[in-house]
């Protein structure tokens with residue numbers, strides 16, 4: 001079989017207008033991959049590539065990433081899909097619920113490292129590698145295969161995408177991820193990377209973090225945090241990562257409301273479990289979700305529900321989750337922070 005990087009390039013052929021769609025509330029992996037595709041099509045076809053995203057760029061780190069590395073991204077609501085002859089999706093797939101591409105549109109190119117979705121098979125080019133720790137790893141292979149010079153900016157973006165998705169190569173990283181690391185690391189701009197990793201963070205973030213901790217309950221090796229209303233949907237994932245660091249904790253589930261949706265984030269360090277499958281099972285019939293071995297997420301549409309009904313949905317999710325991970329019984333004092 002022809003190398004995927006070469007098939008990708010030949011697929012574009014004479015087509016002129018290229019759109020790359022990132023997943024909603026884009027993370028560094030999807031942003032870096034969009035920048036990599038932009039770079040590939042610029043080198044191979046001299047094409048201008050438009051990058052778009054759904055939701056918001058919530059984390060200060062991610063806003064800093066697009067700003068410092070000059071990755072121009074526009075909100076998907078400003079896109080008219082008829083203006084484009086090639087539509088690409090990176091780090092997400094059609095029908096997964098975490099991107100804003102209309103259902104009737106079949107993307108031409110899908111590159112991802114989540115589990116293969118049946119809709120994706122209809123796409124003329126798809127390269128799905130669930131064993132990879134990041135989609136940035138796949139894009140790094142393409143750039144090397146095509147012998148395209150990876151400049152400091154792009155190397156820094158891909159490196160950051162790889163490191164955040166694999167939690168510093170500790171989560172779901174394999175040989176290809178290590179190879180990408182070895183290739184990218186000597187090429188990054190360390191000061192720029194440091195400014196991306198350590199941006200100033202708004203006060204509201206700390207307040208929400210405090211809320212999240214105060215509203216956390218422990219059940220055996222599980223912590224569940226009901227975070228209430230969020231002004232940034234990414235904070236549920238950050239809280240889930242943070243709480244998983246507690247001694248003797250092997251699962252975290254964080255829930256928060258963002259606009260009309262309940263946002264869910266799941267993390268595990270338990271061996272032999274797949275967080276993505278647990279999340280799918282938890283949200284079965286209620287919403288969409290998915291993810292990886294150790295990290296997963298999902299959402300439930302709350303539009304039109306009363307506050308009471310929203311609470312019921314949340315309780316149902318928590319109940320199912322605890323049953324699945326078998327941590328039903330609780331001790332008498334199970335708040336992680338005692339409130340005097």
Ligand SMILES: [Mn+2]
Pocket residue numbers: 029030091113133134135165
């Ligand atoms: Mn990813």
